[in-house]
Amino acid sequence: MVGRNPDQEAEYFVDYCPVKNITPRYPATFLAHGDYDEDVPYSESEKMRDALAASDVQHELVTIYQGPHGFDRENGGFDHPTNLRVFRRMLTFLATHVGHSTPPSANAPKITPFPHPVGDTPHTTVSN
Numbered sequence: 001m002v003g004r005n006p007d008q009e010a011e012y013f014v015d016y017c018p019v020k021n022i023t024p025r026y027p028a029t030f031l032a033h034g035d036y037d038e039d040v041p042y043s044e045s046e047k048m049r050d051a052l053a054a055s056d057v058q059h060e061l062v063t064i065y066q067g068p069h070g071f072d073r074e075n076g077g078f079d080h081p082t083n084l085r086v087f088r089r090m091l092t093f094l095a096t097h098v099g100h101s102t103p104p105s106a107n108a109p110k111i112t113p114f115p116h117p118v119g120d121t122p123h124t125t126v127s128n
Helices: 010-016 042-054 081-097
Strands: 029-035 059-065 122-126
Touching: 029 042, 029 081, 042 059, 059 081
Parallel strands: 029 059, 059 122
Antiparallel strands: none
């Protein structure tokens, strides 16, 4: 994509933009995004969530409260309880929607639903 200007050749980039290529055949999608991400705006995950919902694609957006870009490595990897909860949530999602994973045990830490979901869209928040 070197040499292309997205402001002048927006159509060229459509094939490379997931949010513009969602159809009802799109695979189940799990999104995890820190709301303090300074590299990729959190609103990009919201747009993806909305596009997935509009096409009736199974999805979940997990918001990491005060999470930066790269939240999983920025705050200690799996030694951090938030990251462990997000990873377990992802495994549960995969087990439910893809079927090739084992859900976490009943002893896994619980995360609570986001208090203000948007419509019927699955949305969860975890604290950092």
